[in-house]
Amino acid sequence: MKSLDTLTRLKRFQAEEKRRHLIQIQTMIADFDRMSRDLDREIEAEEQRSGITDAQHFAYSTYARAAATRRDNLRRSADELKVQLDEAKAQLDAALEDLKKVEALGERERSDAPVEIPPRNIAGRARAVLGA
Numbered sequence: 739m740k741s742l743d744t745l746t747r748l749k750r751f752q753a754e755e756k757r758r759h760l761i762q763i764q765t766m767i768a769d770f771d772r773m774s775r776d777l778d779r780e781i782e783a784e785e786q787r788s789g790i791t792d793a794q795h796f797a798y799s800t801y802a803r804a805a806a807t808r809r810d811n812l813r814r815s816a817d818e819l820k821v822q823l824d825e826a827k828a829q830l831d832a833a834l835e836d837l838k839k840v841e842a843l844g845e846r847e848r849s850d851a852p853v854e855i856p857p858r859n860i861a862g863r864a865r866a867v868l869g870a
Contacts, residue, residue, distance in 0.1 A: 742840070742843065742844050742847060743844070745840055746837075746840050746841060746844055749833070749836050749837040749840045750837055752833050752836075752837075753830065753833040753834050753836075753837050756826065756829050756830040756833045757830055759826055759829075759830075760823070760826040760827060760830050763819055763822055763823045763826055764823065766819055767816050767819045767820060767823065770812045770813070770815055770816040770819070771816055773809075773812055774809050774812045774813050774816070777805045777806075777808060777809035777812070778809060780802075780805050781802045781805050781806055781809070784799045784801055784802040784805070785799065785802055787799075788802070793806065
């Protein structure tokens with residue numbers, strides 16, 4: 739029983755680790771998306787300030803070009819993280835399934851545990867039967 743409790747705690751810890759990892763990836767994706775939108779606004783403002791919106795133009799803003807490169811890198815990283823997010827979700831689902839199996843085994847083991855039957859008073863029953 740004690741080893742089953744230890745196994746249950748281990749599986750619960752592993753599931754929580756997978757959940758934390760999943761949340762961390764989701765947070766990173768959200769941060770990258772937010773930074774990408776911020777860079778979009780900065781690029782647009784720089785293009786309006788300079789009056790040149792064609793990135794191929796020889797006088798296109800160096801800052802806008804660098805910001806666009808950074809934005810593209812952030813979007814690429816977010817896309818890669820989305821693949822990792824899918825893998826992390828699958829790992830979390832597997833860890834939760836393992837935890838459920840171990841918890842079910844623990845419940846079944848507890849229900850199969852021998853039930854103590856209080857000792858009967860044989861002398862008292864004998865008197866009742868004999869009418870003494």
